[in-house]
Amino acid sequence: MRQRIFPLLCSLLLLAAMTAIAQAAPSDIVSGIRKRYDSLQNFTATFEQTLTHKESGNVEKRKGTLRFKKPLLIRWETEAPTPETLVVTEKEIWDYLPDEELAYRYPPDLVQDSRSIIQVLTGQSNLDRDFDLAEEGREGGLRKVRLYPKDPSPQMVEALIWVENDYLIRRADIIDFYGNHNAVRFVDFKSNSGVPASVFSFTPPKGVEVEDRREKDAVPERELFN
Template sequence: MKLKIFLCWTGVAFLVFSPTLVDAQSPSLNDIVTKVQDQYDTNSDFKADFVQESLVKSLGKKQVSEGEVFFKKPGKMRWNYQKPFKQEIVSDGKTLWSYRPEEKQVVVSPMSQAAQGKVPSTFLAGLGNLKMDFQIRWAQEPSPQEPYFLELTPNEFQGSLEKLFLLIDRENYRILRAKIQDLMGNTTQISFSKTQFNNRLPDSLFTFTPPKGVEVFQMPGAAPPGKPGK
């Protein structure tokens, strides 16, 4: 369940790719979406610290996680969770490894199966288009000096995804926060800080070899442990 929630919004993180751009005039909603998309399309990688807040509505239970994330086009990612427990979620764009050191277990699955739904598959592949994939409106009317707050509703069925909310820096069009709401009212929110772009991240960062003594659960179609996906 946690992995599915993670995958639902993780592809959206690619949208934080953006150089600094400043508009002298207040742009329209359409202009803002275009600028976010343009900046996402022009960068090769990024890294950032993140805070993830997950809420299960029916239980009223909230969990806060912290760590560092790395993304590289097309579709490569690494999430290093540090709190409340260590976890690594790594993908070379084709194979996904989910590893929890304290449990001494790693789950290996094809990215094509793990990231079911158009949102993660297209954005992780660098092919997503906000205007084509979503109906977009203001989640809150814009006010001077405040970040833009957008509400996105998928045009097509996207698994459990009901809505996506984006908080966007009004000066550089970076995504400061992304929040997913599912059909059950559960939410997962990710906030980014210390973001850096175009770091020339090596491909080796996005592969995973299970440590000795770790139990490997390999899902059908996944590449053998320690080998990149085909």
């Protein structure tokens, strides 16, 4: 009887240990991401973005570059299929649409929410405070983690991130209230590459119409980074 009970007991103990490791994994990822991005002062990345509209089934693919510098300076330039430049500073946000010869000016608080895709992609979201996490194994060599906002917004009811072994976020997929997906994948990533502050300055070209929407409770003409 002892010979049968011992292997069974070992199996149960091993299963319990594996379960504990699986439950602890998101905490390990959270602390790893926090430490990694605490040491990250800036980065430059090229990205591929896929926007999927659930109701119509339409899929739009974009590509461009992202430059980031702490605390939250952003230059997001979409190159194709339609050019767009988004510049985030401590004082304002610029959304420049060259083909329309139009630039919108917004207050910076529009991107200071942890549930913003740009906060997630740059590792600035407060994961342990604002989300419940569930690890879903590996995909393409990356650790896959599902995020559930504790206070969902129409722009994010669920999200996925894919994390490298060095705890850098390489992919993210933001799902909104309507089931639409905003998926971004970094093709190339260079950390602490010395991005100058001048990259994050923006002056509308001559002849471009400017719509200033920095007043309180401003609503973007279009969802930023989407």
